[in-house]
Amino acid sequence: MGCFGCFAPAARRGAGDLKPSKLAHHCTDDDSVADAQRKVAPDVGSGCAHSFTFKDLLVATGYFNEANFIGEGGFAFGSLESHLFDVPHGKPPLDWNTRVKIAVGVAEGLSYLHNVADPPIIYRDMKAANILLDEDFSPKLSDFGLAKVGPVGDRTHVSTRVMGTYGYCAPDYVVSGKLTMKSDIYSFGVLLLELITGRRIYDASRPKPEQSLLTWSRPFMHDKRKFHRLADPALRGSYPPSALNQLVVISIMCLQDQPHVRPIIADVAIGLNHVASQPYASLASMGSPAYSGSPQYSRTPSRRRGGGGGSRRVSQHAS
Template identity: 45%
Template sequence: MRCFQFYLGEKKDESKTERSSSVPCSGSTFTDPGVRRSGSELNSQTASDASSESRGRNQFPILSDKPSNLTVFTFADVKSATKNFTRSAKLGEGGFGCVYKGVIKSLEEPGEKVDVAVKQLGKRGLQGHKEWVTEVNVLGVVDHPNLVKLVGYCAEDDERGIQRLLVYEYMPNGSVEDHLSVKAVEPLSWAMRLKIAQDAARGLTYLHEEMDFQIIFRDFKSSNILLDEQWNAKLSDFGLARLGPQEGLTHVSTAVVGTLGYAAPEYIQTGRLTAKSDVWSYGVFLYELITGRRPLDRNRPRSEQKLLDWVKPYLSDAKKFQQIIDPRLERKTIWKSAHKLSLVANRCLARHAKTRPKMSEILQMVNDVVQASAGLGSPHPPVKQKDPSEETAKKGKRRFMDIRVVDGGWLVRILSSKHVKTC
């Protein structure tokens, strides 16, 4: 089974990757390679795409030499699995393209059928293709229970042109972002949030420290953490992943891409990427679990729009701290556990990247919080959510907001209609 060779850094004459979150569509994605942090705002400035440490390291030879067990699907296979990409099978749409629910024959039990999620590359040209190749390379060789499994891919030409699709294991319970939303039917319990924090830390620890090469996720956020049938959390969407620096080097220099509210300040300012950038994002995510709020929410009052700025005044006093805990939780019962988790988050959010712990150390800290919180209940899942494809078939509508930074200014795109056109 062949893997694809792809590039680690963007060439200066190439357009920069434009990215929005996978299904469900949300979040604020920035792509300007020169984005710098000034106070608490993000503004366009100049930043280097490359450094002397990363020049000449464009290819990803380690992964392309690894054996892969991915299945190669024909386009006819994928069309059949999704019933010709019927509207009722559509789960949503992200920056990559549309995602559909499909059914294929089990590769392990030929007589059985299994559900899959099929991601179809939209008409985004070279950059979308590069992200598709990255997913194939990364998920084709990694194997961990807290990473979404890539079953296979399709790469062929037909009368419509070049077809690029990815076939994943189906994650029926959606993303963590779904269940933290104020629109969630039943909020995640505190015990479930702790388990999700554990699962996500395990996934990042594997990527950073448990292989003979390091992978930096680069777009860690709640919408990229999906929940399987047993409510296990798994990292997904590796289109922006990068191989970590070679031995003796301190960082990888790349164009600055990611999601506003999650990206580490030193990465935004310099384009220098390290595993500690993921650690920062994980710290932001812990506060997301504690508060039930998004890292950046323009719909809130101005003083509350940026999560990290909003929580700061409440961290030094125990009584004040209770006020930032998600009001849907039993604040008086869980506040001690939540405060302990906030201390872990604070370690992740150290201003100087070198002082942040490694993910394996963070995982141990989270494990300690979980053990100390054993009396707060077991991580029972919330009420079973309806299948998104069933909802799409019944209602035939979808609404989302996609906020991007384009040429240093805000571009807000809101889609709200009775019917969403099939991509």
């Protein structure tokens, strides 16, 4: 709405003269409602917004009938935070494939802000609470209150007061106040680590050595043989080990202290799509009629002598 002329004294007097009975009469007139809706609709062709009266709004919305209410704040399936942390008893945790799908969607949303939006946008408030999910667990970035227009031309950064959520802010940004696209990359690395572990970036309810996710995870992230120790116990081992390793590596790359070492979000999205191309499917779900037929993981005989025992090898078969 480009004009608020409806709040002028004359308009207020006009609105006060409208009795509920009269409004109800007008709202039952399909032609009147259609005319009002057409009048309220913006004139896209002219590039200008319409000004309209309060009465127009009342008629077009059916006296602000709740049946015509689109929504306010929040989202129709909650945030990632509500599905990932402190899952109540009886509610299934997010499975591996869903976590990877969310990671891919968030990376692609961030890629749009960095590479498609003109001028580019630095999100600056990446966190699980700001990732909203629909019923298909497709993620949407929300709450752009801290977003900033990114550097353009010869500028390498945006100087600003340090703001964001504790634990998610890149260390270089915290120290210097210089905000860059790579600040978002660090925050995304934290989010990715939360998806892998099922742990909050900071959780005061845990024993002190485990309260900081970054502190707790560091010994495991430095040794590939210990990557599996990072996996959320709620997954109960239901994930492809090689894909887990790849996800951990992507998180490590994003969490580098030096911003110039962190990857750009477009490369992160490519890596995550590769991980998503290796979905986990249990043997039970493979034989189920409900199984969708996407790429599967199955057991194959070991290459070790004897062929029967020892390690398990994972292979991918096209559907």
